[in-house]
Amino acid sequence: MLNVFDIVKLTKIDHKEVDNNQMVITDGNGKPNAILTELLNDVISNLRIFVDMASVYSVDDLLRELAEHTPLPEDVLEEYEKVLREPIYDLNFVPKRGQVEVVVGEG
Structure with a gap:
């Protein structure tokens, strides 16, 4: 099952x-x-500033990069990890707003 990280990594508008x-x-x-x-x-916001996503392939890679290149405390990185590992159930593209809705709970 895909998680939020996978969508951030793969999605382009x-x-x-x-x-x-x-x-x-x-x-x-x-x-x-x-x-x-x-x-x-x-x-x-932080990964666009501090991380080259072309060289990141997993949540662990991303967290390691953020830990090395930002002053973010460990508790913030733990919260980042929680949202990035959240399994997704669906995607909804909203072209008029240029948004992607990431569905993390079943209906």
């Missing part, structure tokens, strides 16, 4: 890596999860 505001985490009913979305947006 107009052939560009997604920005932090282009991914929204929802439950199976389409209700946005503000806490997980905010956490994922923070992860994406």
Whole structure:
């Protein structure tokens, strides 16, 4: 099963890596999860600044890169890991908003 990291790694919009505001985490009913979305947006912001995603192939690789190249404390990295390992059940592309809804809970 794919997880949130896989979607961040693989998804492109107009052939560009997604920005932090282009991914929204929802439950199976389409209700946005503000806490997980905010956490994922923070992860994406930091990785776009500090990490070359072409050389990262797993959550462990990404966390190691962030630990080496950012001043993020261990507890923040642990929270990042939780959201990145979250299994996904579905994807919904919203072209009008240029967003990808990542569904992490079953409906």
